[in-house]
Structure formats: C-alpha cells, structure tokens
Amino acid sequence: xxxxxxxxxxxxxxxxxxxxxxxxxxxxxxxxxxxxxxxxxxxxxxxxxxxxxxxxxxxxxxxxxxxxxxxxxxxxxxxxxxxxxxxxxxxxxxxxxxxxxxxxxxxxxxxxxx
Amino acid sequence: xxxxxxxxxxxxxxxxxxxxxxxxxxxxxxxxxxxxxxxxxxxxxxxxxxxxxxxxxxxxxxxxxxxxxxxxxxxxxxxxxxxxxxxxxxxxxxxxxxxxxxxxxxxxxxxxxxxx
Numbered sequence: 001x002x003x004x005x006x007x008x009x010x011x012x013x014x015x016x017x018x019x020x021x022x023x024x025x026x027x028x029x030x031x032x033x034x035x036x037x038x039x040x041x042x043x044x045x046x047x048x049x050x051x052x053x054x055x056x057x058x059x060x061x062x063x064x065x066x067x068x069x070x071x072x073x074x075x076x077x078x079x080x081x082x083x084x085x086x087x088x089x090x091x092x093x094x095x096x097x098x099x100x101x102x103x104x105x106x107x108x109x110x111x112x113x114x
Numbered sequence: 115x116x117x118x119x120x121x122x123x124x125x126x127x128x129x130x131x132x133x134x135x136x137x138x139x140x141x142x143x144x145x146x147x148x149x150x151x152x153x154x155x156x157x158x159x160x161x162x163x164x165x166x167x168x169x170x171x172x173x174x175x176x177x178x179x180x181x182x183x184x185x186x187x188x189x190x191x192x193x194x195x196x197x198x199x200x201x202x203x204x205x206x207x208x209x210x211x212x213x214x215x216x217x218x219x220x221x222x223x224x225x226x227x228x229x230x
Binding site for chain 1: 146148150155156157158159160163165204206208209215216217218219220221222223
C-alpha cells in the first residue's frame with residue numbers, strides 16, 4: 001500500500017537554528033498538508049498546498065514557516081529560526097483530491113528544540 | 115466555531131470486552147467524519163470515514179462507527195477488543211464537498227489501554 005514517507009524520524013536542534021522537515025507524498029496525490037502535535041495536545045493543522053502554492057494556512061503558520069515542493073516528489077516544511085515551543089511531532093499528509101478521498105499521513109518527525 | 119470533542123481522555127478495557135469511544139462535533143454543515151489510530155511512535159492510520167449514506171460505517175481491524183446527526187456524534191465501537199488495539203484514537207472532521215477548506219479538525223484523542 002502506498003505510503004507517505006517522512007524524514008528524519010527525530011531531529012534535535014538548537015534554538016534559533018533552521019530546520020527542514022522532509023516528506024515524500026504518495027505519487028499521484030495532488031494535495032499536501034502539514035500538521036503538528038505538541039506533546040499531550042491535539043493534532044493541529046498548519047498548512048495545505050495545492051498546485052504549487054499554499055491554499056490555506058493556520059494562524060500558527062507565521063513568517064517563520066515555509067513550505068516548498070522543490071522537485072515534484074518532495075514536500076518540505078522549513079522553520080527558519082526555531083523556538084522551544086516549536087518542539088512537536090510534525091505530520092505530513094497527502095490526498096488524491098478533496099476531503100472525500102481521505103488523507104494519508106506519514107509517521108511523523110519528532111522535532112526537539114533545545 | 116468548528117470543533118471536535120472527545121470527552122474520554124483515557125479508557126481502560128479488558129481484552130475481549132466491547133469498546134465505545136465517544137466523539138461529538140460542532141460544524142456548520144454535515145461534515146466528513148474520520149477516526150484515526152496512532153500507535154506509539156507511529157503515524158496516524160485511518161480506521162474509517164463517513165461521508166454520506168448508511169450511518170453505520172465499517173472500518174479496518176473490526177472497528178465500526180455510527181453517525182448520529184441528531185446528537186452530532188460519531189462514536190467508534192468494537193465488539194471485542196484485542197491487546198493490539200491499545201493506542202490513541204483520534205476523531206476528526208473535515209469539510210463536506212464544496213467547502214472552502216480542506217483541513218481536518220482533530221479531537222484531543224482518547225488513549226486506550228487494554229488489560230489482559
């Protein structure tokens with residue numbers, strides 16, 4: 001069964017450093033998403049991406065965050081200057097179409113900012 | 115505002131016992147409804163989804179869920195729990211067709227423990 005692949009599975013970074021989280025969505029999917037889950041809290045929507053542009057973003061997704069689909073297969077989330085509160089599990093998801101197609105999530109990247 | 119409530123943070127059941135996890139939602143229109151499961155260190159796996167039609171939907175691993183519009187609920191059930199079902203379960207709502215957004219809204223999750 002096709003999978004969404006995320007790398008790395010765990011990243012530790014110092015506060016103020018830039019990090020890039022990588023995702024390889026399912027190949028025929030058109031919609032891409034990033035969600036995050038702070039430890040003990042709910043899964044929160046960050047951003048959706050379609051047709052090479054951001055289609056929706058949450059208030060969490062401020063100027064420190066950016067997304068890119070650099071080569072037609074990878075989908076990346078960049079955090080420019082990490083803060084302690086960015087420590088969370090970050091999930092990538094993709095979808096073949098709109099909501100009725102469902103969403104396939106990756107296994108996540110645990111980001112720890114120290 | 116759109117929201118999902120899972121009132122039970124932690125549930126413990128005995129292996130072989132039946133299970134019901136509660137989910138209530140607040141949404142402007144009839145949403146699409148999902149249940150996901152997250153095992154430790156794993157991603158979110160889709161158990162089942164409801165879009166329309168029969169209000170009782172079957173999913174993987176023997177799970178089912180029933181949509182009750184009058185109660186704004188989408189409770190997850192399993193008649194006989196296995197030890198491998200121990201995990202965290204998330205209810206989520208998404209926009210129905212034609213909505214202006216594609217994002218999912220998740221509940222806070224219910225952590226299921228299974229006693230031998």
